[in-house]
Structures are given as C-alpha cells and as structure tokens.
Amino acid sequence: MKRYVSLFAATLLASPALADRLPIPAGAPPAFKAECGSCHLAFPPALLSADDWRRVMAGLDKHYGDNASLDDKTRRQLEDFLMHNAGSSWKLGSGGGDPPRLTLTSRFQRKHREITPATWKDKRVGSAANCVACHPRAEAGSFSEHEITMPGGRRHERD
Numbered sequence: 001m002k003r004y005v006s007l008f009a010a011t012l013l014a015s016p017a018l019a020d021r022l023p024i025p026a027g028a029p030p031a032f033k034a035e036c037g038s039c040h041l042a043f044p045p046a047l048l049s050a051d052d053w054r055r056v057m058a059g060l061d062k063h064y065g066d067n068a069s070l071d072d073k074t075r076r077q078l079e080d081f082l083m084h085n086a087g088s089s090w091k092l093g094s095g096g097g098d099p100p101r102l103t104l105t106s107r108f109q110r111k112h113r114e115i116t117p118a119t120w121k122d123k124r125v126g127s128a129a130n131c132v133a134c135h136p137r138a139e140a141g142s143f144s145e146h147e148i149t150m151p152g153g154r155r156h157e158r159d
C-alpha cells in the first residue's frame, strides 16, 4: 500500500514535466538515430500521430524536397518503431502538409505561439524544424523552458 501511494505521488509530481522531456524511447533501433538523425534532429516520435508517421514513411523519396529513401527492411523497422511510439492524434492535431509536419500540428503551434514571425525567419533559426536553434539540449530529449536560448544567445524570459 505504501509503495502504491508513493508511486502515485511520484506520478503526480512527474506529470508537469512530461511535456518537456521527450527522449528517444528506449529500444529504438540504432537505425533511427543513424538514418533519421543524420540531416536533422531525430524528432521525438510522440510529436506526430501514427497516421502521420505512416504518411512520412510512405514518401521518403520525396521528403520535403530531399531524398531520404531507405532499404525496405530498415524502412519497415523504423515505421513500426515510429507508429508504436506515436502521439495521439486528438492531442496533437494533424500535421498538415504533404508529407505531414510535426511543426504544423496544433499542439506544436500552441506551445510556440509566443514566437514572433521575425524569430522564425531569423537566419539563425531558418526553420521551425531546427529545434536545436532554441532547445540546445534537444538531442538529449530536453525541451525545458529553462534551457531555451533564442537566436543570438538571448535567454528566453517569461514575465
């Protein structure tokens, strides 16, 4: 019983931080970081729904203007991994675009609503997909508001 209660308390305490900790899920195939982390951050699977991941993985030869094709076995392995660790579509909203973009989900937009168009266009950012421009510890799966650095090294201040 005691164990149950403390587990419950730990879960409650942990919840507010859940949104800013998005590590690559344990058991990720090595190909995930090697292939999907070679041109950009290996994006956290939880930021797109399973349906959207399926669409991303179905069009790797036309990948946002690039060719990210894989052999069939690796493609299937990564698709399984991504779909298994996907986020829920009702929480995220759909990543409009073809292929879908996690930066176009309503959840991403809501979390980033305070960012001005000028900041998105800053050449040090270049694209909303360039997570590390503002989240220096994104590679480690950390998106905490305390670690945000905006372009130019300015720390993000909250009022």
Ligand code: HEC
Pocket (backbone or CB within 6 Å): 035, 036, 037, 038, 039, 040, 043, 056, 060, 063, 064, 065, 066, 067, 068, 078, 100, 101, 102, 103, 104, 126, 127, 128, 129, 130
């Ligand atoms: C050859 C380089 C390359 C490889 C390999 C690659 N990508 Fe990409 N990816 C891109 C480019 C370029 C973009 C567009 C980035 C932008 O708009 O700034 C992109 C964008 C994305 C986006 C959309 C980001 C957004 O704006 O929301 C997702 C999702 C994505 N990639 C997933 C993957 C996955 C999964 C893999 C592995 C199967 C992968 N990528 C491998 C080049 C690559």
Ligand code: HEC
Pocket (backbone or CB within 6 Å): 019, 020, 022, 044, 047, 102, 103, 111, 112, 115, 119, 120, 125, 127, 128, 129, 130, 131, 132, 133, 134, 135, 143, 144, 145, 148, 150, 151, 156, 158
């Ligand atoms: C131009 C800077 C910038 C870029 C680029 C950016 N973010 Fe953010 N991100 C922010 C800011 C600012 C916040 C809001 C922090 C706050 O006040 O809680 C935020 C919040 C978040 C949160 C919510 C954290 C929480 O505590 O709930 C996540 C998750 C996140 N970003 C992921 C990403 C991912 C993934 C990418 C790349 C696809 C990305 N961000 C690109 C600036 C950026």
